[in-house]
Amino acid sequence: MSLLGRDLAMDLGTASTRIYVKRKGIVLDEPSAVRRDSNTGKVIGFGTEAADGADDTEAETCWPVNGGLPADNEMARRMIRHFLRKVHRHPFSRPRIVMALPEDATPIAQMALRDMAFEADARGILLFPHALAAALGAGLPVRDCVGSMVIDIGYDSTRIAVVSRGAVVAAGTVLGGGRGVNRAIARWVENEYGLVLDDGEAEAAKRGAGQPPYEEVVVKGHDPDTGERRWVALPAQGIREAGGQQVESIARAAVETVESCPAELAADLSGQGAVLIGGGSLLRGLGRRLRAALSMPVRRAERPTEAVALGLGRCAEELGLISKLRRR
Ligand SMILES: Nc1ncnc2c1ncn2[C@@H]1O[C@H](COP(=O)(O)OP(=O)(O)OP(=O)(O)O)[C@@H](O)[C@H]1O
Ligand SMILES: [Mg+2]
Structure with a gap:
């Protein structure tokens, strides 16, 4: 690992977030969920923990991602920061992240995605078209x-x-x-x-x-x-x-x-x-x-739910691939 932190890939899905770590593969697959205390609004859990506590009437679960973009910026940022800290435990370095860019994302939504990832502690963000990540991850000859x-x-x-x-x-x-x-x-x-x-x-x-x-x-x-x-x-x-x-x-x-x-x-x-x-x-x-x-x-595909994260992971392994595919 470089002193600057590992390269990661993150498929920010509406239902689940998957994180791929360079040279390791997929290390996290959890619901894109945040659990909050209904009375105080305080966040009490993220991911699997947040989705599993659904029967507790004193708390509510929110799903801050929609179509690969943050729907609730603040909650999405906190959730991503939590996930990043879980997979990237290096206090002095921040990761560079490859993320999927939905085809229909407006420039403003694209900027919001970048800002949110930076605020969630990323050092650099590379956005890659969702469809190409999906095809790469499905093993197609893109x-x-x-x-x-x-x-x-x-x-x-x-x-x-x-x-x-x-x-x-x-x-x-x-x-x-x-x-x-x-x-x-x-x-x-x-x-x-x-x-x-x-x-x-x-x-x-x-x-x-x-x-x-x-x-x-x-x-x-x-x-x-x-x-x-x-x-x-x-x-x-x-x-x-x-x-x-x-x-x-x-x-x-x-x-x-x-x-x-x-x-x-x-x-x-x-x-x-x-x-x-x-x-x-x-x-x-x-x-x-x-x-x-x-x-x-x-x-x-062989690993259907992980395909987008695997495709983005290919880009994290080989960052040159992003510019090669973009140049066309
Ligand atoms: N065994 C299954 N049979 C049928 N549907 C399933 C099964 N397992 C998961 N699903 C469905 O897959 C959907 C979630 O798919 P996926 O995890 O690919 O979404 P996502 O990547 O989080 O969301 P998106 O890509 O839309 O932002 C859910 O609606 C769920 O009902
Ligand atoms: Mg998806």
């Missing part, structure tokens, strides 16, 4: 002239990109990712069973429906008539169908992105196929639906 497609299904959004020769050639965004599926499941349960599910319960139903024996998932919902909470057994098939609309909008946007590509790249893609990353890519049946819509091979 610098080749062939086209590669990567679809990142995150918490609140799905980002679709075709990259070739180190640049983004076509891109699309769908509002809604994993949370959109949860909301659709909660709506279906309310209509069919008269029970209200909170996001945690809808998430449990979604994950349960993707696990063997794929038949039934039991969750606890709130009955608005009696005010009581009661258990309900939901058919896994119904849960999967409820999330179908969100899957359809992802499929539509993926098709539109391919259609907006130059013809020769679209031809490459039909052979190369698309790679899915992000937590939402773990949704059962998604790959099959996308394969049918796109008429091309679709596979999930």
Whole structure:
């Protein structure tokens, strides 16, 4: 390690933050959450600790990141500083950090991201396009002239990109990712069973429906008539169908992105196929639906939830890569 501190890469996700340390790999993967005392507003925990204490009525959890950018500057800064101190315990040096820049970030948002990272104790910030980080982390040949497609299904959004020769050639965004599926499941349960599910319960139903024996998932919902909470057994098939609309909008946007590509790249893609990353890519049946819509091979990356951090980590390992890819 240099006296100036290690180089790190950080994927600041809406649901989770992942940190990659040069020559070590991913060393932190925690919810992007801050826990505060409801009465005093004092911060009492970050990350896993903050997300786990959700049942405590004396405290509330806030999620200060949205779409890769700080939504609550002060809380995001304190959370990042906490994470950085956890992985970079060197009192006399500060790390240099590679972070993802969302494609739709305005110059002001970009500046806010930089300022926040500096204030959180970074020595230098390098911003790298999110889509390229995703493609690198998914193991795609980003610098080749062939086209590669990567679809990142995150918490609140799905980002679709075709990259070739180190640049983004076509891109699309769908509002809604994993949370959109949860909301659709909660709506279906309310209509069919008269029970209200909170996001945690809808998430449990979604994950349960993707696990063997794929038949039934039991969750606890709130009955608005009696005010009581009661258990309900939901058919896994119904849960999967409820999330179908969100899957359809992802499929539509993926098709539109391919259609907006130059013809020769679209031809490459039909052979190369698309790679899915992000937590939402773990949704059962998604790959099959996308394969049918796109008429091309679709596979999930080896480490889907870590792909963006791994791609940014590649840049931290080889800082020259950033300028090589940017120059194109
Ligand atoms: N096993 C699973 N099955 C279905 N969905 C899952 C599973 N595991 C995680 N998810 C979903 O993944 C989503 C979070 O994905 P991810 O961790 O990639 O988001 P993020 O990187 O924090 O957010 P973003 O990239 O949108 O800022 C959640 O909505 C969650 O429901
Ligand atoms: Mg993400």
